[in-house]
Amino acid sequence: MSDYGKAFALMRDAAQGPWQDYTRHAFVEGMKDGSLPRAAFLHYLRQDYVFLIHFSRAWALAVVKSETHAEMLAASRTVNGLISEEMKLHIGICEAEGIPQYQLFATRERAENLAYTRFVLEAGYSGDLLDLLAALAPCVMGYAEIGTRLAADATSDTYRDWITTYASDDYQGACVAVGELLDSALTARVSENFEASPRWNRLCHTFRTATELEVNFWQMGLTP
């Protein structure tokens, strides 16, 4: 498993139950052994496309909330990666399945989807960069963990494209950069011992809530 930094490791440990529910969800295990119905996958992919639009907006908000040039660069690289790379995966797979792009755009947002992105955006608007990053991290790093594990353990090639995207050096490298951004932003605003600060519990709570919303998102994926 890659190293995504100190803060992420601590936040994940503090949210252990939901983290397991999220990264070992039936939807994930179904991609691993190929048993996930195609209809569920395509339904998930369409919802995830809408998710990525709002998730990209949230990362753009991280640029706005940056206090140094280095923070701005790290956040804007992620915005570009999302808008120009990750969304292409969705468009490509959907087109190959006969779902044209205009249908993707028109996808009706499910409540479990909306709940997650609005929670992240509101955390960012109401708080500072730390509140925002704590809400963004579970999606970014969780997919990296799932991608790495499934690249090693998958017993079917049905969902290989998806797995390869998140296991790729590109995506893993982006996650390492996000982990560094999180650690350095905490050090600059709180202290090297950020886990001893009164803010830490609140940040861990935000991370945990976002993780629970990821569980709901997978669950929604199972019910087209």
Place this chain on the structure above:
Amino acid sequence: MSDYGKAFALMRDAAQGPWQDYTRHAFVEGMKDGSLPRAAFLHYLRQDYVFLIHFSRAWALAVVKSETHAEMLAASRTVNGLISEEMKLHIGICEAEGIPQYQLFATRERAENLAYTRFVLEAGYSGDLLDLLAALAPCVMGYAEIGTRLAADATSDTYRDWITTYASDDYQGACVAVGELLDSALTARVSENFEASPRWNRLCHTFRTATELEVNFWQMGLTP
């Protein structure tokens, strides 16, 4: 039925299906005939207390997004009404039921609850006062409609306190004022024929989504 203004009436008509599901939900009908289990009501009341904290924050955001002194006054009156009056109802009923205030504060926010308030707050942060008011209106005016109807039709006194609060002249007057704020804000920003503008569909969509999230909130209330 009271008159809450032109825009509200049009938005409600455009969201007719969800509006029925919301204002005639099984939870509401259970308050009307007294069949709603007490445990469900108290569970709802605790979640609604957390809801009101974030809903008050959203109304404070309406003060920030105001462009005239009159808009500021109307929005700040609502903030005060929420913080000093409506929340007292919840604290009072809960205390009478043996739920102390510190337990109310500690209520764990359910996903259906969080989805709604974060949607409203994000609509307000990302848009202007109109986007925010379109997201706030279903809760404000829907409770007024429910209160009025149940005050006339309730066959049980079990939930009379709740019904009386939302049927009261005070609450009804506040809703009329919110309706006027919505109409005048639309006229000032769009035109007298605001329903012909390209923004109108989007505002109606926001209103409809908030209404659907109200349905989910009642549904959550039924499952403590």
Place this chain on the structure above:
Amino acid sequence: MSDYGKAFALMRDAAQGPWQDYTRHAFVEGMKDGSLPRAAFLHYLRQDYVFLIHFSRAWALAVVKSETHAEMLAASRTVNGLISEEMKLHIGICEAEGIPQYQLFATRERAENLAYTRFVLEAGYSGDLLDLLAALAPCVMGYAEIGTRLAADATSDTYRDWITTYASDDYQGACVAVGELLDSALTARVSENFEASPRWNRLCHTFRTATELEVNFWQMGLTP
């Protein structure tokens, strides 16, 4: 001199030069001995009216950025005090001078005025409650210090109404409450020793910049 809390005292000491320039500005000394030209005072009052509109919006943003019910109450009390009390002083004095309210509304905002309120609002939007309070404090407490000193030392009654407003028990009590809000918000988010945190310098920088913008505001008042 009243006690407006620990954080304010430390921030003021860290901004000593600008703080003197602000609280002992020629405009202030002119109110003390009555030598300030009436035209300058009325010009200032009209600009300050526009200032208070945006300053009230900034305090409403403090309600939005609150994380506890106590924070929400403290901030919303200040919003009301501003909208319903402090703005009345301006309207009253201006009316007595023959400036009707509609002319007050139509005041063209000067750049020195705009610079200050947009700085405060942006600090609040981009940061959390602490960043916002650090930007709000110089105006709130500086006027309290000036009011107290001039109530004791003024050698003229020309500007007695203004002086009495800010020296009053009401205003002083409000400032003590803001000082407590600042201290408790820092303790809750940083630690009891908040002055040792990496955020402290940045917060002091925000406080200092707002103080410098107050100096520019008085200076603008001298040139109708």
Place this chain on the structure above:
Amino acid sequence: MSDYGKAFALMRDAAQGPWQDYTRHAFVEGMKDGSLPRAAFLHYLRQDYVFLIHFSRAWALAVVKSETHAEMLAASRTVNGLISEEMKLHIGICEAEGIPQYQLFATRERAENLAYTRFVLEAGYSGDLLDLLAALAPCVMGYAEIGTRLAADATSDTYRDWITTYASDDYQGACVAVGELLDSALTARVSENFEASPRWNRLCHTFRTATELEVNFWQMGLTP
């Protein structure tokens, strides 16, 4: 002169006086004939570097405030252009003049600088994409007009690097794209006849204020 779209042309015409003061400012004429003192230029360049940090944040906010994928792409391209291209010009020229990058970073922000960027950011936070774009347009397109005119009329090569940057096809193309974004965002939110809407006056007022803040910025450049 290039065509930067319908809305820009109308807004510029409505702000004719300030627009002349801005695009024909003594600072600009000094770059044209080479009479601008080098110290003033370098002082301006350092302030403009700080300006660009906050201006980039404001463009990132335009991504957040976008409502379509096309709007997101247009805004994020501008963020990248600013962070990766325009800021390089400043770093390059300053380094050639013996001002290392860490000194650039440490530039103390002048009040005229701060006033402008905070005005733009606050317009964006409090309003929607239109309010933000109206505040962003004068800087983007004004520099394009100045660059085009000086490329044709400059009688000195002293400030040729600066002139070439803003007269370049790259920069001009970016401005045409921003003009299209402004027109299409207005059409989508208001109507094809956006200049007849009640919002139009307010948007023109925002554009005019930003233009006036540009004038103050050049003026500040003349007094290191």
